[in-house]
Amino acid sequence: MGNELTRLFELFIAASLINNFVFTMFLGLCIFFGVTKKMETAVGMSITFTAVMVISAALSWVVFFYVMVPLEITFLKIIIFIGIVAAFVQAADTMMRKISPELFYKLGVYLALIATNCIIIAVPLINAGEGYSFVESLVFALGSGAGFALAMVIMASIREKLDIARVPKPFKGLPIAFVTAALVALAFTGFSGLITL
């Protein structure tokens, strides 16, 4: 049991820091550069993303191992995962609107954006590709979400400062954000080799 826990912890660290979705795997960059102008939106986005990632990872795991593997239709995984995620996001949207309008007012905007985001669809695909167990998939999704949130918060806090900095005109906006991200990514390179799975 202790061994199992250690492995899960390692998986969490690996997913959040070493293989950080944004800085080492380059997923979700559109969102990353799009919404990190303000801290508040960045935080809201990260919470929504993590929640959707964990739940959709669970759903897709069940469908993958209990429906697709027995029927030998694993080659359809792209279509099916997209369907699952989109349906879940739609359902969450509707339910949140009814059950907790307050929460919907805060996070609903982001929900609409994420149905077809690469970071969300990548989690089930990686889980299926690596053959993770159910708990491992959940931990992996949670770790990825935490890593994404960390990246968003770091970037948002830098960009709030960057707004008042004097930047050469051709570099204003996105190009300078990219170079900034490069420097943060360099820091994240330091995590590589921390744990070897």
Add this chain to the structure above:
Amino acid sequence: MQDTRGNWEIIKDGIFSDNTIFRLAISLCPAIAVTSKLKNGLYMGLAVLFVQTMVNFSVSLMRNYIHPRIRIPIFMLIISGWVTVTDLMMAAFARDVYRDMGLYIQLIVAFASILAHAETFASKNKPAPSVSDGIGMGIGFMIALVIISFFRELLGKGTLWGFTVVEFKPLLIMILPTGGFIAVGLLMGLFNWIDMRFYGGKGAGGLG
């Protein structure tokens, strides 16, 4: 809302003025992820070119039969169908490339630009212009990927397509993830500068 430009015009606009990566700054994930080698960059570009063209063609053929209210799910289905085709084809015919970037091929399904072109162009136009639009966008995307990966492989390893070109102590940083961000940032800045200096543009900030 039919587009009145000629086919060549559409292709040209897709490559230059509406270049997905440098001008619109969307679908950037693979632009950085797979461009540490020229070969990977080119294959990724080809995959996107194929998917975009076929999606535009299929959507355009079916545009009169798709109910507007459920159009997005239908587009997603069409896109993921063609991505599956590409994914399986790459797995069969380009094994070494696929091992490096299989995940990113599958993730073409979540490309904002493919859905955007299906929605804004192919669903309103005849098949021929739609195919041109797909080809233009695909080639523009491919050129951007090739440019980025050209610089990254040359500077990071001193090789091109796996062959040694120059002998020097390579800048390892360029093939690390960091190098991808730097390369895209600098190239974007360069294109903005060219645009401002020679064409009097205001500089496309993209999302930023």
